[in-house]
Amino acid sequence: MTRLILCRHAQAGEDQEAAQLARELAEIPLAALYTSPLARAMETARAIAALHPIQPEIAPALREIELGDLAGLQFDEYPMELQEELLMSPSTARFPAGETYEELRERVGGALAEIVGRHPDQTVAAVSHAGAIRAALATWLEIGGDGAFHIDQSFAAVNVVDWADGRPLVRLVNATRIDR
Numbered sequence: 001m002t003r004l005i006l007c008r009h010a011q012a013g014e015d016q017e018a019a020q021l022a023r024e025l026a027e028i029p030l031a032a033l034y035t036s037p038l039a040r041a042m043e044t045a046r047a048i049a050a051l052h053p054i055q056p057e058i059a060p061a062l063r064e065i066e067l068g069d070l071a072g073l074q075f076d077e078y079p080m081e082l083q084e085e086l087l088m089s090p091s092t093a094r095f096p097a098g099e100t101y102e103e104l105r106e107r108v109g110g111a112l113a114e115i116v117g118r119h120p121d122q123t124v125a126a127v128s129h130a131g132a133i134r135a136a137l138a139t140w141l142e143i144g145g146d147g148a149f150h151i152d153q154s155f156a157a158v159n160v161v162d163w164a165d166g167r168p169l170v171r172l173v174n175a176t177r178i179d180r
Contacts, residue, residue: 018043036127068097
């Protein structure tokens with residue numbers, strides 16, 4: 001069995017939040033630690049790695065959904081039609097020159113399956129983002145359409161998924177503590 005501990009990054013600049021997550025994972029023997037390349041995820045991964053004899057490995061596919069032409073804008077700055085689509089049917093919206101939710105789901109799911117495949121019978125951690133984690137969890141729980149948007153992911157939350165014979169078993173979602 002391979003255990004994947006999938007963490008949402010701490011809030012940007014929240015060193016205490018990242019440190020608390022790191023302490024929660026401190027006694028878990030991690031074989032590897034992967035992170036999205038975005039700064040807030042890398043900061044959280046560095047806090048975790050500081051308590052383990054490992055270095056974070058950047059996994060570009062763990063980044064958040066690609067916003068394309070809208071990168072850096074706030075929701076209320078998006079075109080009105082896209083705002084409406086994101087509110088009414090987020091799983092079908094496409095960001096201009098960016099991704100759809102389904103493309104995010106395929107990208108993140110594939111990356112996490114590859115990570116798990118590299119570490120048979122070990123425990124690994126990955127630091128990612130709310131949307132990416134929701135997409136993975138929805139895939140593993142066979143939740144379709146807009147259902148993924150009903151899965152909460154707090155900052156510095158922990159999700160635990162055990163993999164046996166290539167099949168995921170979701171054991172914990174959006175938690176702040178892990179029972180060992």
